[in-house]
Amino acid sequence: MAFVNLKNVTYKYPLTDKPALQNINLQIKEGEFVAIVGPNGAGKSTLCYTLAGFAPHFFKGELSGTVEVAGKISNQSTLDEWVLNVGLAFQNPFNQISGAKYTVFEEIAFGLENIGIPRDEMKKRVEDAMTLTGITDLADRSPYSLSGGQQQRVALTSILVMRPKLLVLDEPTSQMDPIGTREVFGTIRKMAEEGMTVVLVEHKVEWIAEFADRVIAMHNGQVLLEGNPSEVLTSNVLIKNGFGLSRYTSAAREAKKLGIWKKEKLPVTLDEAVEGFKK
Amino acid sequence: MNIEIKDLRYTYPTGLEAISGISLSIKAGEQVAIVGQNGAGKTTLVRHFNGLLQPTAGSVMIGDWETKKQSVAKLASRVGYVFQNPDEQLFSKDVITEITFGPKNLGYSKEKIDSLVGRALAFTELGDRAELNPYDLPPAWRKMVALASIIAMDTPIIIFDEPTTGQDSSNINRIANVIAKLRQEGKTVITITHDIDFCAENFERVIALSKGKVLLDGPARDVLGQEKVLAQTYVDPPQLTRLGKKLGLKETVRNQEEFLKAMK
Structure with missing residues (x-):
């Protein structure tokens, strides 16, 4: 049984005519690290929102087909059940940071507070997660006083700390410095090896080839090609369709x-x- | 119009010193990329150029104006700044109104405004999206609107703060074309970027910042070849530069053309 199973998934945002996702069929194994590539507007972020349950629970719109993660079906679950299994780091960290917390430490603890984790365990988990992503020195800063790349690390950490079974990352390193990017990829790889299933949207293809198990190329809301990174990322189909190399x-x-x-x-x-x- | 920065220091109200003594001069018409690790002070530095931040010590001159003595509104006629996050910048109901806002506020004539808006739409290939609400566009195109609305102000100096973030390869090419056109017009373009390949392919001068200071400053070829020094500020050399070094090429190659030439 696939850990993530999308069957004939089509999704339309409210007030739009054209589906953002069209008939997506996708199976992902537990502990697999899958990267999604594609031009702007291909449906990559929408796929992330669908996996995270935001579509349709938060955005409304019309979802058909089934989205199954860890044996649960998204439109038969509530969003608060869903977040126990799936964590999403947003493309723009500014949209993710709660605005309700004064320090980075509290921001990272926010998700754990909401699911009722005891105080001592919460502190330990926040400290561990901050060590993992190398941001312990930011603990007492305000999330809004940080640079773009630092904010992005905080956004990522506040999802990792939840220990989701499925980690969905929408361009998590877009504002990070190059060596920082490589470190974050290494961390994500490690999480996958420890059994976390990872879906990552990314434009930096040279890193995908080094770290991901499989690549899915999306175009116009559909899966164009999928397979081994070194095959997919050098394929003529991608070159013809304007993908980055x-x-x-x-x-x-x-x-x-x-x-x-x-x-x-x-x-x-x-x-x-x-x-x-x-x- | 030259930019002269002397002994600049900046401390945020929280007590964090983000710029710890920077002196630089940037000549009219230069194309400069600023690179460096997250939190190095890149955005803090460029926000001094249009007066959004004022020096704690030292000075910034934009032509004959000292930024301390000018309002942000007045500096806006000399320095255009495209925000890292377009959502912090855009507010109009449609793309064309957004792009018209800047030149209108600078008090240009109707004819000049029309021609500047037309030029900005053409540069950014937004012509067929002019009537749409910026927030109905995907984030990548919102970024193009942010670019267009600053280009339309026709300032001699333009700053792009991470223009390629979240962009696919076709939009990155569009941005590279915009920079090339601005260069032809003699504009000064200063770009903060983590996309080091984009930096190597589009900029002649590179400044690497680290912990609020200048680590390296010089022609792109000299700066981008210094792998060990760049690593101090978490920057890798461009892909083909690294490949060239591994293959033992004598010269530092920056882009595909140089790489292929050296391999022949």
Whole structure:
């Protein structure tokens, strides 16, 4: 049994004619790390909202088909049951931060408070989560006094602390510095290895190839292609449909025309590129 | 119009010192990228250029104006600032009203406003979205509206705060085109970015900040090749620069063209 199972899922936001998701079928195993790629407007964020139960519980609109996570069906559950299993870090951290807390520490504890975790356990879990994402030095700052990337780390931490079975991340590193991005990817990978199921929307394809188990390419609200990252991210279908490539892939593609790249398969990561260009 | 920053320090009311002594000069028409780790002071620095923040010590000159002695409204005629988060910037009921707001407030003639708005719509390819409410657009296009509404003010200096965040490759290309057009018009463009490949492909000068100070400042080729120093501020060199180093290329390559040339 798949841990996440989407069957014929179509979703329309209120007051719109065109569905944002069209007939999505998707199975994800427990502990799998799946990355979603696609151009702006492909339906990536809507898929995140659907997994997190926001569509249709919060946004309303029309959902057809079934969204099943951890054996529960979203439109047969309430949102407060749903959040015990699924956590979503928003694309824009500013929209996620509660506005009800004065410090980062309290902000991260907010979710735990709402599900009635005892005080001592709550403190311990907040401290552990802050250590995991490297933000212990921000504990006493106001969430609104932070830089974009710092806010994004707080938003991520406040979801991780909930220990969701399914972690949904909508471009969690878009405002982070490059080495910070790599660290966060490493942390997410570790969570997946410990059994957390991860769905990540991301434009930074070279990191996806290094960290994710599988890639799903979306286009116009549909799944265009899915599979192994190094296959999907170098596929001609993606290139034709205007998806972003890693610089290694683009350079090797041109190099192939010039006879400098001799392999059949194009690289996505630095290591693959070094390997293929060497000698 | 030159920017001169002398011994700038800034401490937030909470007591946090975000800028700890920065001196810089940026010449008219330069294209400068500012990189560095989260919390390094990048946004705090550029918010001094249009007077949103005033120095705790030191000074910032925009041409012959010292920012301390000018209002933000007046500085807006010289420095345009595109916010990191477009939702902090947009408020009008439709795209065209939003874009018209800036030039109208600068008191330009009707003809000039029309032509500036037309140019901004064309640069950002928003022409067919002009009648829509910005908040009905996806976040990536809201960012383009934020860009357009600042470009329309025709200021000699334009600041972009992380323009490529959350953008797909086609929109990143659109933004690169906007910057190229502004360069042709002789504008000064200052961009904060974490997208180091975008930085390498579009900017001649790179300033790396770390903990409120300038860590590196110089031509992109010199700055972006210094892997060890950049790591101090959590920045990796561009993808093809790293690849070139691993392959033992002598020169620092910044983009695909340079990489392929060096590999031949």
